[in-house]
Amino acid sequence: SMAQAAQAADKLVGNAAAGQSEVMMVCAACHGADGNSTNPQYPKLAGQHADYIEHQLESFQKGRRTNSIMSGMAAMLTQQQIADVAAYFSQQKTAPGPVDTDQVALGKSIYEHGVPAVGLPGCQSCHGAKGLGDAAKLVPHIAGQHAQYVVQVLTGWHNGQAWGDGPHAKLALSVGQKLTVAQIHAIAAYVQGLNAVR
Numbered sequence: 001s002m003a004q005a006a007q008a009a010d011k012l013v014g015n016a017a018a019g020q021s022e023v024m025m026v027c028a029a030c031h032g033a034d035g036n037s038t039n040p041q042y043p044k045l046a047g048q049h050a051d052y053i054e055h056q057l058e059s060f061q062k063g064r065r066t067n068s069i070m071s072g073m074a075a076m077l078t079q080q081q082i083a084d085v086a087a088y089f090s091q092q093k094t095a096p097g098p099v100d101t102d103q104v105a106l107g108k109s110i111y112e113h114g115v116p117a118v119g120l121p122g123c124q125s126c127h128g129a130k131g132l133g134d135a136a137k138l139v140p141h142i143a144g145q146h147a148q149y150v151v152q153v154l155t156g157w158h159n160g161q162a163w164g165d166g167p168h169a170k171l172a173l174s175v176g177q178k179l180t181v182a183q184i185h186a187i188a189a190y191v192q193g194l195n196a197v198r
């Protein structure tokens with residue numbers, strides 16, 4: 001809650017209205033005015049947990065996560081602007097993504113059961129059956145995310161590009177490394193359509 005957030009000395013309270021004007025000036029060009037990017041190389045931020053957005057922007061600022069576009073974007077933001085844009089995006093509604101019916105069966109199986117042969121647990125054990133993640137544990141909402149972006153992220157981990165060396169970064173790296181390229185494409189297609197798959 002706002003009160004809890006304000007209590008933590010180093011934690012700023014995000015102002016969604018201020019965040020919205022920052023977003024309209026800078027971020028909307030790629031991520032969409034409401035956080036539902038239309039270009040699938042840019043992640044949807046609508047409905048993402050505020051703390052997770054803040055965590056990722058700080059990772060770009062500190063160089064734990066690097067990207068030719070986002071490292072520069074994050075560098076321009078103050079801590080208060082980070083809290084504000086995170087508040088704004090987290091309050092928007094994720095637009096559903098299209099389902100790729102050819103990939104659903106394999107993707108669903110990995111999402112629910114993982115790949116036992118290589119010791120990979122089902123994605124749902126952390127991200128939840130509906131892909132909503134877990135705000136308190138900094139596990140991201142992934143339901144409806146663009147498949148192209150999910151492939152980009154998982155392929156980076158598969159190839160050993162970690163987002164730092166914290167426990168979550170190591171975990172994510174091992175998820176990517178346990179998946180084959182074909183499995184990455186199937187699971188990304190499933191994640192994109194997760195909201196629409198019953």
Ligand code: HEC
Nearest residue numbers: 026027029030041042043053056057066067069070073085
């Ligand atoms: C020119 C395009 C562009 C602009 C403008 C832009 N971004 Fe991004 N953003 C990207 C790309 C590309 C990625 C994916 C980076 C990667 O693959 O690691 C990204 C990733 C992110 C992520 C990580 C999301 C996740 O799911 O892990 C956050 C948070 C983010 N951007 C916030 C912002 C904010 C806030 C602004 C405005 C201040 C902004 N971006 C402006 C292109 C852009």
Ligand code: HEC
Nearest residue numbers: 043121122123126138139140150153163168169172175187
């Ligand atoms: C043991 C828990 C766990 C499992 C299992 C897991 N994840 Fe994650 N996932 C995480 C955490 C934690 C993060 C955040 C990583 C970070 O902050 O560096 C994450 C991040 C992600 C992201 C990046 C989201 C973004 O936009 O920033 C994607 C995509 C993702 N996971 C997909 C998957 C898929 C697909 C599977 C199954 C093959 C899976 N994960 C299995 C915990 C898990």
